[in-house]
Amino acid sequence: MDCNKLVEDRTPELEMEFNSEEDAYKFYNNYAFKTDFNVCKDYLNKDKDGVTTSRRYSYCKEGVKRKYEGDVMPKMTRAPTKTGCGTKMVIVLLREIMKYRVHDLILEHNHELHIA
Numbered sequence: 001m002d003c004n005k006l007v008e009d010r011t012p013e014l015e016m017e018f019n020s021e022e023d024a025y026k027f028y029n030n031y032a033f034k035t036d037f038n039v040c041k042d043y044l045n046k047d048k049d050g051v052t053t054s055r056r057y058s059y060c061k062e063g064v065k066r067k068y069e070g071d072v073m074p075k076m077t078r079a080p081t082k083t084g085c086g087t088k089m090v091i092v093l094l095r096e097i098m099k100y101r102v103h104d105l106i107l108e109h110n111h112e113l114h115i116a
Helices: 003-008 021-035
Strands: 039-046 052-059 088-094 099-106
Touching: 021 039, 021 052, 021 088, 021 099, 052 099
Parallel strands: none
Antiparallel strands: 039 052, 052 088, 088 099
């Protein structure tokens, strides 16, 4: 992806293309920083040659915390860290041109963001 495009357009869109997996991560991480949330590198698929074929970047508060299943309740509990938010960006390698394209994108949060 052209660096000028990264500066001008800060919102991810479906069908966006990137030259490398790292370019896609930097772009999404920059967008996340601007909108005040944290990104985690989620799952990764590679082919037999070790080339990344797809990758998902998700919000660090994705999912829900598991319920405690023991007999004794813990003495101290932490505040909930998982919100079940499904914000994510999935990129897929286009082998014909060897570029990564945004395949799946969810930008909506199911909670308030902590804007400073």
